[in-house]
Amino acid sequence: MAIMLWNSTYSVGVRELDDQHKGLIHMINEMHYAMNQDKGQEAISSIVEQMFDYMETHFSTEEAYLQKFGDPTLPAHQRQHEEFRGKARDLRQRVRQQEFILSFEIVQFLSDWLQNHIMVTDMKYASLLAQKGVH
Numbered sequence: 001m002a003i004m005l006w007n008s009t010y011s012v013g014v015r016e017l018d019d020q021h022k023g024l025i026h027m028i029n030e031m032h033y034a035m036n037q038d039k040g041q042e043a044i045s046s047i048v049e050q051m052f053d054y055m056e057t058h059f060s061t062e063e064a065y066l067q068k069f070g071d072p073t074l075p076a077h078q079r080q081h082e083e084f085r086g087k088a089r090d091l092r093q094r095v096r097q098q099e100f101i102l103s104f105e106i107v108q109f110l111s112d113w114l115q116n117h118i119m120v121t122d123m124k125y126a127s128l129l130a131q132k133g134v135h
């Protein structure tokens with residue numbers, strides 16, 4: 001069973017960003033599935049690496065939109081991305097050094113973080129981008 005499902009309430013109204021959010025949700029579900037299936041730490045770690053890379057791509061894409069359209073919430077938004085990057089770096093390091101076994105709590109954390117970030121922070125730019133005719 002998926003830990004998180006995309007639905008239209010997650011839509012920020014911009015196709016490229018919605019597609020990236022869907023991709024991230026998909027990766028979190030893959031991670032969850034790999035753990036449920038006991039795929040082994042190596043397989044799970046590789047999904048984690050991919051997910052963090054894609055998260056990085058997404059943050060850059062999103063920040064570029066906000067920069068381009070002069071979103072006043074950009075600095076606060078960037079701080080949230082930065083905070084997540086810090087956590088991701090730490091997790092990645094620990095996974096690579098094998099000091100850390102990925103747990104369901106981590107997947108739950110990623111899923112909760114993403115859900116909350118999209119619904120609260122990302123949603124703040126939705127109306128501005130809609131006004132600017134971005135879709």
Ligand SMILES: [Fe+2]
Nearest residue numbers: 062117121122
């Ligand atoms: Fe964001």
Ligand SMILES: [Fe+2]
Nearest residue numbers: 021062118122
């Ligand atoms: Fe986002």
